[in-house]
Amino acid sequence: MNLHEYQAKELLYAYDVPVQKGIAVDTVDAAVAAAESLTAQTGTKWHVVKAQIHAGGRGKGGGVKLAKNLEELREKANQILGMTLVTPQTGPKGKVVHKILIAEDVYAPGASEPKEFYMSILLDRSSGKNVIIYSTEGGMDIEEVAEKTPHLVHKTYVHPNLGLQAFQQREIAYNLGLSGKAFKAMTKFVDNLYKAYLGVDASLVEINPVLKTSDDGIIAVDAKVSIDGNALYRHPAIEAMRDLNEEDPTEVEAGKYNLNFVKLDGNVGCMVNGAGLAMATMDIIKLSGGEPANFLDVGGTANAQTVEAGFRIILQDPNVKAILVNIFGGIVRCDRVAQGIVDAYQNIGEINVPIIVRLQGTNAKEAKELIDASGLKVHSVILLKEAAEKVKEVLG
Amino acid sequence: MSVLVGNNSKVLVQGFTGSEGTFHAEQMIAYGTNVVGGVTPGKGGQTHLGKPVFNTVTEAVAATQANTSIIFVPPAFAADAIMEAAAAGIGLVICITEGIPVQDMVKVKSFISDYKCRLIGPNCPGVITPGEAKVGIMPGFIHQKGTIGIVSRSGTLTYEAVDQVTKAGLGQSTCIGIGGDPIIGTTTKEAVKLLMEDPGTEAIIMIGEIGGTMEAEAAYYVKEHGTKPVVGFIAGQTAPKGRRMGHAGAIVGGKEDTAAAKMEIMRQCGIYVVESPAFIGQTVLKALGKD
Numbered sequence: 101m102n103l104h105e106y107q108a109k110e111l112l113y114a115y116d117v118p119v120q121k122g123i124a125v126d127t128v129d130a131a132v133a134a135a136e137s138l139t140a141q142t143g144t145k146w147h148v149v150k151a152q153i154h155a156g157g158r159g160k161g162g163g164v165k166l167a168k169n170l171e172e173l174r175e176k177a178n179q180i181l182g183m184t185l186v187t188p189q190t191g192p193k194g195k196v197v198h199k200i201l202i203a204e205d206v207y208a209p210g211a212s213e214p215k216e217f218y219m220s221i222l223l224d225r226s227s228g229k230n231v232i233i234y235s236t237e238g239g240m241d242i243e244e245v246a247e248k249t250p251h252l253v254h255k256t257y258v259h260p261n262l263g264l265q266a267f268q269q270r271e272i273a274y275n276l277g278l279s280g281k282a283f284k285a286m287t288k289f290v291d292n293l294y295k296a297y298l299g300v301d302a303s304l305v306e307i308n309p310v311l312k313t314s315d316d317g318i319i320a321v322d323a324k325v326s327i328d329g330n331a332l333y334r335h336p337a338i339e340a341m342r343d344l345n346e347e348d349p350t351e352v353e354a355g356k357y358n359l360n361f362v363k364l365d366g367n368v369g370c371m372v373n374g375a376g377l378a379m380a381t382m383d384i385i386k387l388s389g390g391e392p393a394n395f396l397d398v399g400g401t402a403n404a405q406t407v408e409a410g411f412r413i414i415l416q417d418p419n420v421k422a423i424l425v426n427i428f429g430g431i432v433r434c435d436r437v438a439q440g441i442v443d444a445y446q447n448i449g450e451i452n453v454p455i456i457v458r459l460q461g462t463n464a465k466e467a468k469e470l471i472d473a474s475g476l477k478v479h480s481v482i483l484l485k486e487a488a489e490k491v492k493e494v495l496g
Numbered sequence: 497m498s499v500l501v502g503n504n505s506k507v508l509v510q511g512f513t514g515s516e517g518t519f520h521a522e523q524m525i526a527y528g529t530n531v532v533g534g535v536t537p538g539k540g541g542q543t544h545l546g547k548p549v550f551n552t553v554t555e556a557v558a559a560t561q562a563n564t565s566i567i568f569v570p571p572a573f574a575a576d577a578i579m580e581a582a583a584a585g586i587g588l589v590i591c592i593t594e595g596i597p598v599q600d601m602v603k604v605k606s607f608i609s610d611y612k613c614r615l616i617g618p619n620c621p622g623v624i625t626p627g628e629a630k631v632g633i634m635p636g637f638i639h640q641k642g643t644i645g646i647v648s649r650s651g652t653l654t655y656e657a658v659d660q661v662t663k664a665g666l667g668q669s670t671c672i673g674i675g676g677d678p679i680i681g682t683t684t685k686e687a688v689k690l691l692m693e694d695p696g697t698e699a700i701i702m703i704g705e706i707g708g709t710m711e712a713e714a715a716y717y718v719k720e721h722g723t724k725p726v727v728g729f730i731a732g733q734t735a736p737k738g739r740r741m742g743h744a745g746a747i748v749g750g751k752e753d754t755a756a757a758k759m760e761i762m763r764q765c766g767i768y769v770v771e772s773p774a775f776i777g778q779t780v781l782k783a784l785g786k787d
Contacts, residue, residue: 223598225678225708225745228605260606301597330571331597360742375676375742376650376705379731380773383755386734387772395735397742428652428659430635461655462635484656484774
């Protein structure tokens with residue numbers, strides 16, 4: 101589950117990770133009040149207005165702006181609130197900004213030069229360990245840094261049982277070229293950031309940039325935190341932070357029926373049991389000359405209700421020219437799924453796109469007979485190869 | 497011949513009396529698997545499906561000499577169940593449970609490395625040696641005793657491959673469902689190695705998906721040490737970057753873990769790569785020179 105920047109900062113702050121202070125608001129008036137209150141709290145003269153959407157690259161799209169007085173702040177808050185922000189990560193349609201974060205200006209000059217770093221924590225799958233990735237090249241696209249200057253990207257692997265050690269914290273601070281007060285602040289920053297990563301069951305914590313301020317403090321200026329969906333049961337307060345505005349409405353609806361659905365841009369819908377077979381079915385669609393309109397795993401307990409819900413969700417997409425149902429019955433009995441398809445057809449009424457149904461495994465024969473006898477305009481096949489040929493035929 | 501499970505498997509079911517455990521234990525017994533008992537804390541001393549129930553795995557091992565355990569415990573308690581099995585001296589632990597928090601698995605992986613214990617899964621369909629033992633949730637009837645070994649991260653896609661192999665007139669030596677999570681006990685490479693070293697296996701099917709580097713590692717192993725034909729497929733050629741496709745581990749992160757990149761590495765390592773999952777059976781026949 102993804103979080104907004106302001107939510108991520110709240111979580112980190114609870115673990116004593118210093119963050120750029122800010123207040124999230126959804127109106128221009130509240131933005132001005134937030135700015136006044138921040139100045140009172142922190143003494144900041146300038147403010148940063150930051151669009152809160154689930155995507156990176158907000159600055160490039162015009163979603164992050166500096167305001168040097170309250171008049172400018174009002175103007176910039178007004179520009180950003182409600183805008184459709186397009187960034188390299190949102191896709192061409194962009195995302196509507198419903199909330200902005202009014203944040204203190206942390207780049208004020210002082211005794212020493214401010215410096216930006218990069219830091220993230222995530223799971224390294226092949227070693228089965230958590231890894232801290234960091235770089236002196238902060239505020240930039242880390243994938244680009246890794247490609248062009250791999251020697252500037254460092255990694256620290258954390259022992260699964262013993263945790264992050266003091267020598268590792270020091271090594272990180274040294275590698276970032278820090279000394280004195282900033283060095284100490286960095287060791288503490290990393291220590292608490294790792295504790296936060298574990299504490300909230302994050303699958304990713306990414307701080308870009310981490311800032312050494314002009315008074316040698318270390319703070320998180322931006323924060324991206326994703327939570328392991330499997331661990332949400334032990335974090336009800338975090339689960340409550342979920343923002344449905346950021347999710348595709350059809351995916352939200354599918355979730356209500358326990359359907360695992362991902363919306364895609366193609367012209368052939370599909371309904372499958374099992375994630376691997378669902379991906380393979382999408383691949384078959386592509387090889388047959390179509391493009392998958394969705395990923396949909398109906399799970400191990402496909403029945404008449406879930407099949408009907410699946411059809412309704414797929415049919416909401418006007419681009420869908422055909423639907424391929426691919427069920428390999430193991431525990432699931434194919435004849436029950438077939439009955440679900442027949443029922444769904446009758447309940448939904450007019451379905452104008454061709455449906456190809458491939459049922460294999462437990463009671464596959466009975467299922468085919470059931471569909472053939474129903475008189476519905478459904479193409480029933482048994483082999484995957486036949487399903488692929490049928491898709492080609494109906495698209496052609 | 498076979499690997500991991502067979503006539504010598506003495507199987508313990510953890511989460512035996514729950515609905516999932518009960519249903520699948522019945523199916524396993526009906527298939528002919530030697531299920532020797534089960535564990536449900538607090539229900540020790542009872543009898544379930546005609547088999548004894550124990551409070552702890554240690555007690556169960558002492559009473560039954562079980563050497564294999566299958567886990568149907570809910571996600572919040574499954575990590576604990578795996579560690580209990582390892583600590584009790586079970587040599588093969590197969591965890592079916594889907595949805596275990598990934599940080600729990602980080603600890604489990606480290607914990608079990610202290611024991612002589614192989615973990616299969618979690619989030620997997622289990623392992624079957626047709627005609628001998630089914631320690632999993634796969635439909636037994638689609639399998640047939642034979643010489644093709646199968647390794648897969650997916651459930652139903654494995655059934656698809658099994659079905660095509662059976663329909664091609666071949667059968668399976670052992671089918672290993674390694675699981676769809678980011679951290680699993682046995683990797684693609686380790687499972688392929690087991691089958692490569694099994695005299696009863698003539699050819700291997702390796703089914704992967706987007707996310708991670710396991711298939712590439714297995715492919716390099718095949719190139720170095722392969723002595724049998726390997727047929728490979730990677731699901732998710734059409735999956736968009738950054739979106740999780742059902743399985744917790746099925747997500748494209750960078751250039752290296754796309755389906756296309758993995759297929760290219762597999763090709764370079766001499767693996768028969770299948771573009772369409774509809775042609776897995778046919779390609780195995782071709783690889784064996786039987787088409």
